[in-house]
Amino acid sequence: MTCNLSQLLLAVPPGELAPDDRAALDAHTRSCPTCASLAATDAAIRKAMIAVPVPSGLRDRLYAQADSARAAAWKRRAGWVAAGLAACLALGTGFGAWSYFARPELDADRTTQWLENERMARQQAVGEWLTAQGLPPDLPEPFEFGYHDFHGTGPLGSAELPCVVFRHDRGQCRVYVLHSGAVRLPTGRWGDVTGSEFTHRTIERNGVTYLIAVSTGTTLETFLRRTPAAI
Amino acid sequence: MGTPSVRDLIDSHYESLFRYAVRLSGSAADAEDLTQETFGKALTRLPQLRDADRAKPWLFRILRNEYLHRKRDDRRARVVPLDAVGEPTATLPADGFEIDPQELQAALAELDETFRTPLILFYFEDFIYRDIADQMELPIGTVMSRLARAKAYLRVKLSPLHPTANSQRPPEGE
Numbered sequence: 001m002t003c004n005l006s007q008l009l010l011a012v013p014p015g016e017l018a019p020d021d022r023a024a025l026d027a028h029t030r031s032c033p034t035c036a037s038l039a040a041t042d043a044a045i046r047k048a049m050i051a052v053p054v055p056s057g058l059r060d061r062l063y064a065q066a067d068s069a070r071a072a073a074w075k076r077r078a079g080w081v082a083a084g085l086a087a088c089l090a091l092g093t094g095f096g097a098w099s100y101f102a103r104p105e106l107d108a109d110r111t112t113q114w115l116e117n118e119r120m121a122r123q124q125a126v127g128e129w130l131t132a133q134g135l136p137p138d139l140p141e142p143f144e145f146g147y148h149d150f151h152g153t154g155p156l157g158s159a160e161l162p163c164v165v166f167r168h169d170r171g172q173c174r175v176y177v178l179h180s181g182a183v184r185l186p187t188g189r190w191g192d193v194t195g196s197e198f199t200h201r202t203i204e205r206n207g208v209t210y211l212i213a214v215s216t217g218t219t220l221e222t223f224l225r226r227t228p229a230a231i
Numbered sequence: 232m233g234t235p236s237v238r239d240l241i242d243s244h245y246e247s248l249f250r251y252a253v254r255l256s257g258s259a260a261d262a263e264d265l266t267q268e269t270f271g272k273a274l275t276r277l278p279q280l281r282d283a284d285r286a287k288p289w290l291f292r293i294l295r296n297e298y299l300h301r302k303r304d305d306r307r308a309r310v311v312p313l314d315a316v317g318e319p320t321a322t323l324p325a326d327g328f329e330i331d332p333q334e335l336q337a338a339l340a341e342l343d344e345t346f347r348t349p350l351i352l353f354y355f356e357d358f359i360y361r362d363i364a365d366q367m368e369l370p371i372g373t374v375m376s377r378l379a380r381a382k383a384y385l386r387v388k389l390s391p392l393h394p395t396a397n398s399q400r401p402p403e404g405e
Contacts, residue, residue: 011379016359041386042354048330049354052250058263062245065267066237069274 001028006035010042081169088115119145126151126164133162135177140203140210143175144225156211159183166223171215173223174198180209235283237274244290245270247355251291254351255298257340265301269294288362295348295366302344330389338388346381349374353382 006028009021017025029036092114122145127137129151147166154163156176161183166173185202200213214220235243248269252262272293273280280289339347348367352358363378364371 011375011382013353013359013363014356038386041390042382044330045335045385045389046354046356048332048335049254049351050250051332052253054246054249055259055263058249058266059241059245061263062241062267062270063238066241066270066274069271 001025003028003032003035006032007038010035010038081167088118115146122148130162130164130177133177135162135179136206136208139164139175139177140205141212141220142225143173143223147173147223156183168218168222170222171218173215173218173220174213176211176213178209178211180204180207182209185209185211235280235286237270237277240273240286240290241270244287247287248290248294251351251355252294252298254336254339255295255344255347257336265294265297268297272297287357288365291352291358292366299344334389335385338385341388342381342384346377346384349378350381350385353378 001024006025009017009025012021025039029039095114126139126145126148131137143164143166147168149165149167149172151162151164153160154165154174154176155161156163159182161176161178164175164177166175197216198213199216200211203210203212212220214223245266249262249266252265252269253259256262256265269290273290276293280286339350342350345367349363352363352366358366360371360374364374367374
C-alpha cells in the first residue's frame with residue numbers, strides 16, 4: 001500500500017472502512033512512521049473526543065423530564081376535552097335560555113336530547129365505518145360515545161387494525177376489531193410509545209374478535225354508558 | 232423493529248448525545264440543557280421515527296438543530312485561506328501520544344460549526360459519510376472536503392511537535 005492510499009483510507013470514517021482495507025491500513029502503518037504518526041494522532045483525537053464525563057443522575061433527570069412531559073400532554077388533552085364539554089354546556093345553557101325566553105312553553109328536555117343526538121351521531125358514524133371495513137357495526141359493550149375520541153386504523157404490533165378509541169381524563173380505552181385469528185394477539189400487560197400501560201381482554205362474537213385495551217389506572221366500566229337513575 | 236419508547240432511547244443514547252453536546256457547545260451546562268431539549272422534542276416527534284435503527288442519527292440531528300437554533304445569532308466571521316491549513320511537518324510518536332481533552336475543546340471552539348460538526352461526528356466513529364451529510368443537509372463531497380480541512384487543522388493545532396500549532400488559524404467558509 002502506498003502512503004497516498006493509506007492517507008486516503010485514514011480520512012474515511014472508521015464505520016465505512018471495509019475489513020480488508022482496515023487490515024491493509026494497519027499493516028502499512030506498522031511499517032511507515034509517517035502514516036503511523038497520522039493514525040496515532042487520529043486515535044489520540046478520537047480518544048480525547050469521547051473523554052467527556054457524563055454527570056451522575058443525568059439519566060434520572062431525563063426520565064423525570066420525560067414523565068413530566070407525558071403528564072403535561074395528558075393534562076392538555078384533558079383540558080381540551082373539558083373545554084369542549086364546557087363549550088357544549090355553555091351552548092346548551094344558552095340554547096336553553098333562548099328557548100326559555102323565546103318560547104312560551106318550557107322545553108327542558110331539548111338540551112338533553114341534543115346531547116343524546118350527538119352521541120348517537122358518533123355511534124352511527126363508528127357503525128358505518130366498521131361496516132365499511134367488513135365488520136359488524138356494533139361494539140360488544142355499551143360504550144359511552146360521549147367519550148369517543150377517534151376511529152381509524154391503528155398500530156397493534158406490526159399490524160394496522162381497525163380501532164375505536166375512547167378517551168377519559170383518567171386514561172383511554174382502545175377497541176381493536178378484527179376477524180378472529182387474523183393476527184396473534186399480545187399477552188399480559190403491554191405499553192405504547194408514550195409509555196402508557198394497558199390491560200386488555202378479548203371478546204369473541206360471530207367470528208369477530210374485539211380486543212379491548214384499557215389504560216392501567218382506570219377500568220372498562222369508566223367507558224361504558226351508565227343507566228340513568230330513575231327520576 | 233417497532234418504535235422504541237422514550238426510556239429506551241434515553242438508555243441507549245443519552246451518554247453519546249451528552250458528549251456530542253459538550254463537544255458542540257463547549258459547556259457541560261449547555262450540553263445538559265441540549266440533551267434534555269433533544270429528548271423533549273423526541274417525545275413529541277416519536278411517531279416520525281419510522282426505523283428504530285436510525286434513532287441515533289435522528290436524535291443527533293435534533294440536538295444539532297436545537298444547538299443551531301440557540302446559536303443562530305452567534306455566528307463568527309473568520310476567514311482563513313486554504314493554504315493556511317497544512318499537515319504536521321514533523322513525525323509524531325506513534326505510541327503513547329495523548330491529547331488533553333481541554334485542549335481539544337479549545338481547538339474545537341475556534342472552528343466554525345460547519346467544520347466542527349463533521350469533525351465531532353467523524354471521531355464518534357459510528358457515523359458514516361451519509362449520516363454526516365444527512366445531519367448537515369449537505370452533499371457528501373462537501374462533507375468530505377470540510378472534514379479533510381478540519382482534520383488537517385486539528386492535527387496541526389494539537390500536534391506537540393508542530394512549531395506553528397498555537398498560531399494555526401481555523402478554516403472557515405467554502
